[in-house]
Amino acid sequence: MxxxxxxxxxxxxxxxxxxxxxxxxxxxxxxxxxxxxxxxxxxxxxxxxxxxxxxxxxxxxxxxxxxxxxxxxxxxxxxxxxxxxxxxxxxxxxxxxxxxxxxxxxxxxxxxxxxxxxxxxxxxxxxxxxxxxxxxxxxxxxxxxxxxxxxxxxxxxxxxxxxxxxxxxxxxxxxxxxxxxxxxxxxxxxxxxxxxxxxxxxxxxxxxxxxxxxxxxxxxxxxxxxxxxxxxxxxxxxxxxxxxxxxxxxxxxxxxxxxxxxxxxxxxxxxxxxxxxxxxxxxxxxxxxxxxxxxxxxxxxxxxxxxxxxxxxxxxxxxxxxxxxxxxxxxxxxxxxxxxxxxxxxxGRASTLDNKVTADARAVGGDKYAALCALAVRQAYGGTELVVRDGKPWAFLKEISSDGNVSTVDVTYPGMPIFLYLDPQRLGLLLAPLLDYAENGGWPKDYAEHDLGSHYPDAAGHNDGQEEDMPVEESANMLIMTAGYLARLTAADAKTFAAAHYPILKRWADYLVGNALDPGLQNQTDDFTGWIAHSVNLALKGIVGVGAMSRISTAAQNAADATHYLSTARDYIGQWATMGQDGAHLRLAYDQPNTWSQKYNGYPDQLLGLGLISSTVADHEAAWYLAHRNQYGVPLDLRHSYTKTDWELWTAAWQHRNAAIRDALITDVYNFANTTPNRVPFTDWYDTLSGRQQGFQARPVIGGVFALLTLPR
Known part of the structure; x- marks a missing residue:
């Protein structure tokens, strides 16, 4: 045409x-x-x-x-x-x-x-x-x-x-x-x-x-x-x-x-x-x-x-x-x-980077995983850009093809792995305006903001508090991203960063202590599925967020807080496993028997080395996912046949020691990308039965493909 x-x-x-x-x-x-x-x-x-x-x-x-x-x-x-x-x-x-x-x-x-x-x-x-x-x-x-x-x-x-x-x-x-x-x-x-x-x-x-x-x-x-x-x-x-x-x-x-x-x-x-x-x-x-x-x-x-x-x-x-x-x-x-x-x-530098990505990805996930990583890099970076503010660099992210928000926290979060793997500095620059707004910009709530503005490129904030609230979701996301970033700094730089932002990070952690174990009716990142009460996966994210605060406290050299938050997370995860259990797998929500969902929020537990989720729970979930795979992957939950590309690979990273489910998820996503009839920039939301795009395209969340490459080897 x-x-x-x-x-x-x-x-x-x-x-x-x-x-x-x-x-x-x-x-x-x-x-x-x-x-x-x-x-x-x-x-x-x-x-x-x-x-x-x-x-x-x-x-x-x-x-x-x-x-x-x-x-x-x-x-x-x-x-x-x-x-x-x-x-x-x-x-x-x-x-x-x-x-x-x-x-x-x-x-x-x-x-x-x-x-x-x-x-x-x-x-x-x-x-x-x-x-x-x-x-x-x-x-x-x-x-x-x-x-x-x-x-x-x-x-x-x-x-x-x-x-x-x-x-x-x-x-x-x-x-x-x-x-x-x-x-x-x-x-x-x-x-x-x-x-x-x-x-x-x-x-x-x-x-x-x-x-x-x-x-x-x-x-x-x-x-x-x-x-x-x-x-x-x-x-x-x-x-x-x-x-x-x-x-x-x-x-x-x-x-x-x-x-x-x-x-x-x-x-x-x-x-x-x-x-x-x-x-x-x-x-x-x-x-x-x-x-x-x-x-x-x-x-x-x-x-x-x-x-x-x-x-x-x-x-x-x-x-x-x-x-x-x-x-x-x-x-x-x-x-x-x-x-x-x-x-x-x-x-020459590009060839070196190309070879590094291919070799590293092949070593942890094989040729198909290397192909997915190669396809994701430019898209992930291309959703962000660098600016200067008061003489210092900052980075912003556009929520491409969905709401168009500025620096959406739960879009930055799934894309985090590529920056942890390739470019931790970039993640720090993306966190900078999110932290600055909560600390100095007039954000009025005790939990983390959803985004910095309703539409890119105007980071106008939400000083009236009117935004798409995701209290447990975004608070945990910010703590997990910060802990992941600190782990890639020198001890001195990590201490400086953690100390500079400690009050706001502690505020969010304390919100999670009071709300994460059993979230009320809340929205969460997969907002297209609707609000949900007592979500087992959201609770997991919040508990891992509390554990992430223990890592931040350690970086800030606050041993008492580190002990407090880690012990709280350990106490909560035991209750979580009991309340969420439904036979040999975990439920979608505590109060919904005979349900299930993909617990991709297990990945940051592995990323931060918290060791909260027991191997028994992980193995039971892996067996359940293998039994409920469709042609192009494991659905997000039993209500729909669609899934998300980023979460499939997050789950593969959580289960990285279980070759059967890890390799199955990689193969399923590869087969989808390689054969889908929808010719759009790599979507992160597709149907696992038809291989068709459900929505979204070109989003920087595709950086989540790199989750396996962020784990210790």
Whole structure:
């Protein structure tokens, strides 16, 4: 669909592009079958798609440029040619790739129709390899092999590099038939990247700074700190590449710019003067073209970066916050130049990280677990971003695709494992504003807040107390995350942190002492299942939260409190096991016999080394889960057949010594991700019978996949 037939209308008066807009977010699979007609190239073949291999998994949607909540573009199909890339919501964020081989054009990315210069064929995709940081497509056509790599760097512990809202795209050509071929590569992005409404007027520009050519597009009347369709309504899209011989550029109507590349293999170096104009008015694109000349051996890569720069980035309690990158570079132009200078080194660091994730995950959970971890990394990081507040770094998280809240505690919590494993500093930065708000921001209640604001990027707080209260849930979450973070600091740093926040943490722990053993009617993180009284799983979380306070007290060198909270947790867990028992398994709720639920909150007991849950209880639960598995996993409880990806892997981590249930859960989630018909960024809520998405996508909670990698080995 996408940009095909832009000047045509369907019989119903809706453009083919708008047909895609009308689809539901969950129905993204429609984007995988372009509507072709007129001069559009022939789809690279449903038969050709079957030839493509996928290593180590066929992603439900492949991450392309995934760096922040607003730089989040995916491929919602198997094949790079023939489908428009899209924002995580499903809105087209068009990227076009056309390679001209011996004068013959082939599409290798997107689904363009070029009326003035028809492109009759697409390249054949041979493989897709997905790692923690890269998605690499190998394609062939016209005797040439083209390797297209999307690299979104993950830089644990390097705040400077991690703060850059930029992602790489590189293309390398070589002969596939032993003959030399004339090759030029054209790529563009459309103005759709700049706003969620194609009726919005935008302006564009081209400039060369520090040896880098940057083409940009910006809303002409930006709405600062506002969204449209979850896309930022302010900021600038930056499409950049180093200046080099054979490089040409052009900004203008898609049909005009693409036709120039197809016909001549070069662009005019001009900027369409008809601006500002609506995104959907002759669809302006930012085009780049590199003439490789005669190609036999592999070329040097054609490296382009895509970014979205916004100032300010957030608002916290009424005060605007700048993106953290402004602490390191005086302008985005300087940042982009540094990003390109760093490409070779960044690629090396990315390979090291890719290899580490694969090796570590394979060692604890096998090849399928390694595949799930590789798929989760960019998505987990891409739901967060770094800002600066009073000269110090902070991190915020967006509750993507559900409520859109700012730094939701029970969304940060399930995503915690990836940061404990790869980047504890990042977890500390995510905790910082949550603690600050409770301590200094006017939060009025004795238990932890649910979030920092009703909608990203405005962390307005809830000083009136009106929010989605989850008292036991969020208080325990904050204590468990804090204890996990402290365990990864030096003793001195842990003492400093624990002492600085001790009063608020103790307040939450004392709330749990009074309420965790038998929670009243409360909401909890799986709020789609409804409020529940006497929840056995919620009680478990609260008890582990009390135990977590013992670890925090130890870090703060308060031995008396450490003893008190640990003994309380031990006393409570004994009562919990008795009250929750229902034959050979635990109940859903204390007062509901003949019920059961998945006790994923056993994982933090293992994480913190508390040893609260007896091996007998754990073994009985494992046997019950094995007996109640469906094709794609264990349901959350007996009321529905759906489950959550993060909780499946949390349960696998809790049961990591029981190979049968651990491996079964890993296999079930892998099989779901590898075969689900819903082509959306890795969902964490799906049906265990059909393998279909139940809801949610692209959420940072997917970092919970890493739970097994946080345990002592």
């Amino acid at each position: 996408g940009e095909l037939g832009r000047h045509r209308k369907t019989s119903g008066g809706m453009s083919r592009r708008n047909i895609l807009r009308a689809g539901s977010i969950a129905g993204l699979s429609a984007a995988a079958v372009p509507v072709l007609g007129g001069t559009a190239f022939a789809q690279p073949g449903r038969g050709q798609n079957r030839l493509s291999t996928f290593e180590p998994i066929r992603p439900p949607a492949t991450p392309l440029a995934v760096r922040s909540p607003y730089l989040s573009t995916w491929l919602a199909s198997d094949s790079l040619p023939g489908t428009w890339p899209s924002f995580w919501t499903g809105r087209t964020t068009a990227m076009t790739g056309i390679v001209r081989i011996d004068g013959v054009p082939y599409v290798f990315m997107g689904a363009p129709a070029v009326d003035a210069a028809p492109v009759s064929q697409g390249m054949s995709q041979i493989s897709l390899v997905t790692t923690a940081t890269r998605s690499t497509f190998t394609l062939t056509g016209g005797g040439v092999e083209l390797v297209v790599t999307f690299l979104s760097p993950i830089e644990p512990g390097d705040l400077r590099r991690q703060s850059a809202p930029l992602s790489y795209l590189s293309m390398r050509a070589s002969s596939a038939d032993g003959k030399a071929h004339a090759v030029s590569v054209y790529i563009d992005v459309s103005a759709e990247w700049a706003h969620g409404d194609s009726g919005t007027k935008v302006g564009w520009a081209s400039a060369s700074t520090s040896g880098v050519r940057s083409l940009t597009v910006t809303p002409s009347a930006p709405s600062v700190l506002a969204e449209n369709g979850d896309m930022a309504s302010w900021g600038t899209v930056v499409w950049s590449t180093p200046e080099r011989s054979g490089l040409t550029w052009q900004i203008g109507e898609d049909q005009v710019v693409r036709a120039a590349a197809v016909q001549a293999g070069k662009l005019a170096g001009t900027t369409d003067p008809n601006q500002p104009r609506a995104i959907g008015d002759h669809w302006p694109v930012l085009g780049l073209n590199l003439d490789f000349g005669r190609v036999s051996a592999a070329t040097d890569p054609f490296v382009v970066s895509i970014g979205h720069v916004r100032q300010p980035a957030m608002r916290y309690l009424g005060a605007p916050l700048q993106p953290l990158w402004t602490s390191y570079w005086p302008s985005w132009q300087d940042m982009v130049a540094a990003f390109h200078t760093d490409f070779v080194a960044a690629s």
